[in-house]
Amino acid sequence: MTTPPAARALIAEDEALLAGALSGNLRRLWPGLEIAGIAANGMAAVEQALALQPDILFLDIKMPGQSGLEAARELADDWPENQPFPLLVFVTAYDDYAIQAFEHAAIDYVLKPANDERLMVTIGRLQARLVKSADSNRELEQALAQLRGLAPPAAPAREPLRMIRAAVGNQIRLIPVEDVIYFEATDKYVNVVTADGESLIRTSLKELIPQLDPGRFWQIHRGTVVQIGQVQAAQRDEAGKLSLKLRTRPEMLAVSRLFAHLFRQM
The missing domain is CATH 3.40.50.2300 (Response regulator)
Structure with a gap:
């Protein structure tokens, strides 16, 4: 035995x-x-x-x-x-x-x-x-x-979000979703990053994702969603870590293991 x-x-x-x-x-x-x-x-x-x-x-x-x-x-x-x-x-x-x-x-x-x-x-x-x-x-x-x-079931189809309302001091900044390069989770907020700046919105990434067009915005990390048309290239470092080079921003965005398969054919 x-x-x-x-x-x-x-x-x-x-x-x-x-x-x-x-x-x-x-x-x-x-x-x-x-x-x-x-x-x-x-x-x-x-x-x-x-x-x-x-x-x-x-x-x-x-x-x-x-x-x-x-x-x-x-x-x-x-x-x-x-x-x-x-x-x-x-x-x-x-x-x-x-x-x-x-x-x-x-x-x-x-x-x-x-x-x-x-x-x-x-x-x-x-x-x-x-x-x-x-x-x-x-x-x-x-x-x-x-x-x-085992991803959560998709939310019922509805019209994708078209405008982001972000607080900037005492003003509300209206940001067309098409201008967003990526969204990044930060504690209780989401940082909305565009070519000309960053703004915080009081929501969670989990609440925001179902409102975005899945054909345009891809989740690449548990804390990051990128507009795929803003990605210039995907590259791996010597350790095999995958990151994305953006067209209009200097920072590189890390891709987690869970989402790396999205870029295997790029």
Whole structure:
């Protein structure tokens, strides 16, 4: 009989009782699994995962602030080069998320509260993956493909935003969207960058993106959306990092791993 592989896991769950129950059940059903930590929200999950570098991440999809999906995308961008990316298990109370995850080939999902039979299926799949794969780049590419497939559903089609109203001192500056080179998230605001200046608007990038024409504005990083017609070239540095050269601005814009596939044919 093959000995199950030893592994380390991090659980991200905002409900303490459910986190404790999942941790206890995993320890009981998989004695070789070490629970390296329990994070109470998505931001803590990112911080702990980067510090602990676990083999497996159990991520609750619905958490206050930053969801499990958002945390996984941030980790995919920030994960150290040549380190195996954790296997992902999404934990959810909603069947629609579970079905979506399954259809897009996520490592696995668990409906909470998880019963032993279903949890053993997940454990078997994880153990098989841990034994089979030692290719860190392949694991990361698979995770990126899964996370792209698990993007939130598109908002209903509507007329794209045509004018940005930005506060500049005591005035409201009207900026045609076609003049915007890129949008950049800054804390509680979004910085609107044009050829002749920058202005702040009080909104989040998540709220702004559905209002933009997706054929014209591309998200290239979790904090950046660029007007693709303003991009002159995409180039990689010696470390393989991708960045964009703009037509009318001197700064280079970084492209995260999650969105690098958009520029493979450029």
